[in-house]
Amino acid sequence: xxxxxxxxxxxxxxxxxxxxxxxxxxxxxxxxxxxxxxxxxxxxxxxxxxxxxxxxxxxxxxxxxxxxxxxxxxxxxxxxxxxxxxxxxxxxxxxxxxxxxxxxxxxxxxxxxxxxxxxxxxxxxxxxxxxxxxxxxxxxxxxxxxxxxxxxxxxxxxxxxxxxxxxxxxxxxxxxxxxxxxxxxxxxxxxxxxxxxxxxxxxxxxxxxxxxxxxxxxxxxxxxxxxxxxxxxxxxxxxxxxxxxxxxxxxxxxxxxxxxxxxxxxxxxxxxxxxxxxxxxxxxxxxxxxxxxxxxxxxxxxxxxxxxxxxxxxxxxxxxx
Amino acid sequence: xxxxxxxxxxxxxxxxxxxxxxxxxxxxxxxxxxxxxxxxxxxxxxxxxxxxxxxxxxxxxxxxxxxxxxxxxxxxxxxxxxxxxxxxxxxxxxxxxxxxxxxxxxxxxxxxxxxxxxxxxxxxxxxxxxxxxxxxxxxxxxxxxxxxxxxxxxxxxxxxxxxxxxxxxxxxxxxxxxxxxxxxxxxxxxxxxxxxxxxxxxxxxxxxxxxxxxxxxxxxxxxxxxxxxxxxxxxxxxxxxxxxxxxxxxxxxxxxxxxxxxxxxxxxxxxxxxxxxxxxxxxxxxxxxxxxxxxxxxxxxxxxxxxxxxxxxxxxxxxxxxxxxxxxxxxxxxxxxxxx
Numbered sequence: 001x002x003x004x005x006x007x008x009x010x011x012x013x014x015x016x017x018x019x020x021x022x023x024x025x026x027x028x029x030x031x032x033x034x035x036x037x038x039x040x041x042x043x044x045x046x047x048x049x050x051x052x053x054x055x056x057x058x059x060x061x062x063x064x065x066x067x068x069x070x071x072x073x074x075x076x077x078x079x080x081x082x083x084x085x086x087x088x089x090x091x092x093x094x095x096x097x098x099x100x101x102x103x104x105x106x107x108x109x110x111x112x113x114x115x116x117x118x119x120x121x122x123x124x125x126x127x128x129x130x131x132x133x134x135x136x137x138x139x140x141x142x143x144x145x146x147x148x149x150x151x152x153x154x155x156x157x158x159x160x161x162x163x164x165x166x167x168x169x170x171x172x173x174x175x176x177x178x179x180x181x182x183x184x185x186x187x188x189x190x191x192x193x194x195x196x197x198x199x200x201x202x203x204x205x206x207x208x209x210x211x212x213x214x215x216x217x218x219x220x221x222x223x224x225x226x227x228x229x230x231x232x233x234x235x236x237x238x239x240x241x242x243x244x245x246x247x248x249x250x251x252x253x254x255x256x257x258x259x260x261x262x263x264x265x266x267x268x269x270x271x272x273x274x275x276x277x278x279x280x281x282x283x284x285x286x287x288x289x290x291x292x293x294x295x296x297x298x299x300x301x302x303x304x305x306x307x308x309x310x311x312x313x314x315x316x317x318x319x320x321x
Numbered sequence: 322x323x324x325x326x327x328x329x330x331x332x333x334x335x336x337x338x339x340x341x342x343x344x345x346x347x348x349x350x351x352x353x354x355x356x357x358x359x360x361x362x363x364x365x366x367x368x369x370x371x372x373x374x375x376x377x378x379x380x381x382x383x384x385x386x387x388x389x390x391x392x393x394x395x396x397x398x399x400x401x402x403x404x405x406x407x408x409x410x411x412x413x414x415x416x417x418x419x420x421x422x423x424x425x426x427x428x429x430x431x432x433x434x435x436x437x438x439x440x441x442x443x444x445x446x447x448x449x450x451x452x453x454x455x456x457x458x459x460x461x462x463x464x465x466x467x468x469x470x471x472x473x474x475x476x477x478x479x480x481x482x483x484x485x486x487x488x489x490x491x492x493x494x495x496x497x498x499x500x501x502x503x504x505x506x507x508x509x510x511x512x513x514x515x516x517x518x519x520x521x522x523x524x525x526x527x528x529x530x531x532x533x534x535x536x537x538x539x540x541x542x543x544x545x546x547x548x549x550x551x552x553x554x555x556x557x558x559x560x561x562x563x564x565x566x567x568x569x570x571x572x573x574x575x576x577x578x579x580x581x582x583x584x585x586x587x588x589x590x591x592x593x594x595x596x597x598x599x600x601x602x603x604x605x606x607x608x609x610x611x612x613x614x615x616x617x618x619x620x621x622x623x624x625x626x627x628x629x630x631x632x633x634x635x636x637x638x639x640x641x642x643x644x645x646x647x648x649x650x651x652x653x654x655x656x657x658x659x660x661x
Contacts, residue, residue, distance in 0.1 A: 218424040225379055225419075226439040226491070227411035230404075240429050316475040317428055 001312075004320035005305065012301045016294070017068075023293045024064045024286070033080075033284040050080060054286055067290065076291045081283035087291035090276065095258070095295065097173060098265070098272035101188065102257035105195040110250060113200045117207020118242070121215060122234055132204060139201020148194040148267035155190060171269040191268040195261055199253050206249050210242040217241075244314045251307030252300075259296035327393075328531050329355040329378065329499055334390035336373050336382065336555075343604045347373040349555035350390070352629075355499065360525070360532045362546035362563070364539060364578065368600045370555035371535045375501045378533075379417050380407040394499070413443040416492035416530075418521075420504040422484035426476035432487045433457075433472035440494050459490040462527060463520050482513035486520055493524045500530040506541065518545060539582050543567060551575045554601045554611035557629060561638040571632055571640040571648055574612050610643070618644055 033054060037046055050056070055063045070077060076087035120132035156170035167186070174187035214220065215238050223237040260273030273292055280288030312318045336348040348370040355361050363371045376382050378392055380399060392399040394415065399407065419425045427435060436456040441447060447455070453472065460468035463486040476484055485505060492500055502521060506514040522545060525532050534546060542549055542563065549566040551559040551574065559572040570576050577596040598615040601607055607614050609624035616623065622643045630645050632638040642648070 218419060218421060219427040221381060222419065222425045222435075222488075222491075223427065224381055225411055225417045226442060227408040227413055228438070228442055229408065232442075237427050237430075241427070244429075315429060317477045 001309075001320045005309070008305050008308070016297055016301070019297050020068070020071075020290065020294060021064055024067065024290060025060055027281070027284075027286055027289050028060050028063065031284045033286065036284060053077070053080065067286075071290070071294065076294075077287040079280070079285055079288040079291070081279060081285035081288060087287045090288065091273065091291045091295050094260070094271060094273045094276045097270065098260045098274065099258060100173070101191050101195065101261070101264075101270065101272065102254070104188070105192045105199075106250075106254050106257055108192065109196050109199045109203060109253070112196070113203035114207050114239075114243070114246070116200070116204040118211050118234070118239060120204070121208045121211035121242075124212065132208070136201045136205045139197045140205075142197070144194060144198055144261075144263040145267060147197055148190075148264055151190045151194060152267070173270050191261075191264050191270055194264050194267070195257065199257075203246070203249055203253065207242065207246055210245045211238060214238050214242040240314070244311065247307050247310045247314065248304075251303040251310075255296075255299040255303040258299050260292070326356075327354040328357045328395060329353070329533075330391075330393040331374070331378070332391045332393070334374060334377060334392060335388070336370070336377055337387045339385065339387070340604075345603045346606070347555055347603055348377070349606075351552070351555070351557055353550060353557070355531050355533060357498065358529055358531055359547045360534060360545055362534045362536060362542040362549045363552060364536060364542055364549055365552035365558075366537055366578075366600050368554075368603065369552040371552050372503050373555075374552075375417070375503055375533065375535055378499075379415060379501060380404070380411060381417075409443070412439050412492075412497075413495045414497055415499045415501065416495070416497040418485070418488050418492045418500070418502040418505045421508045422481055422488055423508065425488055426479075426484055428476055431473050431475055432479065432484075433460075433474075436460075436487070436491045436494055439491050443495050455494070456490070459494055460487065462493075463487070463490045463524060464516070465490075481509055482517060485509060485513075485517050489517075489520055489524050493528050493530065496528040497530050500525060500528075500532045501535070502532060503535045504537070505534075507536070507538070514541075521545075539578055551578070554606060555603060556611060556641060557639070558612070558642075559638075559640045561632075565638055568651060569638075570651060571638065571645040572642050573616050573618050573644075573648065574642075575640075576648075576651070577615075610641075618642075618648065620644075 033050055033056070034047060037050065040046075055066055058066075067077070074088070076091070078084045079087045079090055082090055116132045116135075120126075120129040123129050152170040155168050156166060160166050168189045169183070169187040170190060172187060174183040176184045179187075215234070219241075220233060220237055223233045228237070258273075260275070260277060262274035262278055264270070265272040265274040266278065273295070277289065277292040277296075279285065280292060309320075312320055331351060331353040334348055334351045334353075335346065338345045338347060347368075351370065351374055353361075353363075353374065363374070365371045373382070377388055378394075378399065380402075382388065388400055390400070394410065399410070402410075426432065430438075433453065433456050436459060437449065437452040440452045440455060441449070444452075457468045457472050460472060465471050465483060465486055471479075471483075476487075479487060485508075489505075500521075505521065506517050509517060518541065521532070524530075534542070536542060546563045548560070548562050550557060551566070551572065553574050559566065559570060559575045561569075566575060567579070570579070574596075577594075581593060581595040583593055596615050601611045601614070610616070610619070610627050613619045613623040620643075625643075627641050627643045629639050629641045632640055632645060
């Protein structure tokens with residue numbers, strides 16, 4: 001198992017190299033970092049600093065190599081668009097803000113998706129199943145920016161018109177330390193609901209399909225023939241098997257959530273990674289863009305590894321050697 | 322071996338499924354009796370209703386199935402029992418062995434734990450340790466080598482034959498009175514089939530259970546069954562003791578089944594004579610006798626449904642054919658069957 005983990009980590013190195021090189025090149029060719037300075041009326045020294053920072057007098061592959069050389073030493077460079085703060089600190093700070101949404105959202109999503117998926121599979125073609133299936137279609141087809149804005153309109157405008165108060169904050173982050181528990185919760189509700197709808201919709205469909213396949217299998221018939229109560233048959237013999245394919249989905253979704261939900265964070269003005277990435281791209285801040293990208297890539301790699309290891313725990317047929 | 326009060330008494334069992342194409346009548350007025358300790362073979366092609374009948378006895382049919390008739394087990398009609406009451410019988414008084422051992426065991430639990438679970442659900446007073454010891458004994462009984470180590474194996478660490486042995490161990494764990502084996506050897510290698518059959522016989526002797534052996538393999542039947550019930554198109558076609566079925570069959574379908582089985586002992590110039598055509602549709606069965614379109618003896622009378630005739634005074638030989646008494650003796654069947 002240890003050897004497996006080492007092998008897996010080693011195989012991600014070329015992946016990360018290719019990935020970062022592609023993103024670096026695409027970002028570098030998609031705009032001119034100096035163009036922003038032209039609007040600011042600055043002297044030549046400012047231009048020179050940026051040229052020097054990004055080695056803009058060199059070809060892109062050489063720039064990538066010098067970025068990589070510092071990056072592997074833990075130096076992600078300063079971020080010009082964020083007042084020259086260190087990219088590493090910026091990403092870490094924003095990642096914590098994103099995690100405030102991502103972690104609760106992930107668990108709420110996982111629990112509701114499993115529950116909805118299992119119920120609609122066990123009661124296939126019932127009213128509840130049609131309701132869950134309909135809900136999934138709604139969640140999958142409704143774009144995040146539409147649903148998020150809809151929530152803002154409902155709770156920020158209509159609710160205020162009807163009841164004279166706003167139950168939830170529609171913009172910005174609140175922390176316990178600065179604003180107290182109540183405001184913290186009120187600020188988290190709407191972005192989490194937005195994330196929840198989209199991801200729960202797809203996860204519950206996966207769960208339903210996995211559970212349907214399992215409950216029609218022979219070993220479920222065997223479990224019933226043993227005289228086990230329905231609950232034991234479904235939850236112990238059924239769900240235990242139907243969770244195995246879900247582990248991969250959870251890993252991907254959790255990595256995506258922790259990597260920052262660009263649209264949701266933008267709608268709710270949440271100072272997370274997604275908005276940081278957006279800022280880096282729009283302001284041609286190469287260091288910042290690369291910093292966020294590397295962080296997201298690392299998340300995906302780590303969570304996929306965790307998923308593969310969890311597989312082995314859940315399914316005894318899988319051995320790592 | 323057989324006593325007069327049946328252990329299992331199925332009367333006029335009809336099982337239908339609603340499908341998009343219409344009502345599928347998988348079982349159509351089946352009667353079946355089983356006596357304590359005996360082995361009854363239920364023989365028929367795919368779609369003859371044999372498995373569905375067994376599932377009806379086990380209470381394993383999906384809830385949308387329409388079941389009519391009665392299935393009395395020790396005098397209680399199983400069809401009228403609540404699911405809760407039925408669960409007390411499942412795996413305890415009535416146990417089942419399934420066709421495909423590769424998929425019948427849950428892959429994520431050890432073989433031992435699956436058997437222990439089966440014991441403890443019906444006997445919660447038995448400690449985990451005692452149930453484990455019992456499981457090891459059961460695995461030894463069904464011929465699993467090194468049962469003390471193997472009890473902690475997962476199903477994927479067992480071969481197909483061993484998995485079926487484990488399924489038999491699971492089925493007899495609570496010493497059931499009735500053991501239903503649905504094509505227990507069909508999915509196994511030929512060399513393993515005989516072994517598994519032998520294990521089933523040992524298991525049956527150890528528990529004194531009556532066994533319903535569902536199969537399409539007449540060769541299997543000859544060795545183990547006391548009585549044979551032949552089914553076709555959801556109906557009983559012939560029923561008698563094994564010898565009578567093999568040597569004095571009075572039904573064209575049973576005879577057709579026998580001439581379509583290849584035997585190693587057959588002369589090389591013998592040709593197999595399979596039954597022409599395909600089993601009847603369960604949605605739109607043919608008018609009259611369901612076997613009529615494939616029967617070489619069919620006449621005008623066969624456009625009426627034939628009754629299940631008692632061929633002797635004791636009712637130990639039944640056949641569903643208008644011409645049951647007029648069929649030629651079986652000795653002549655070679656010419657008759659194989660020249661056709």
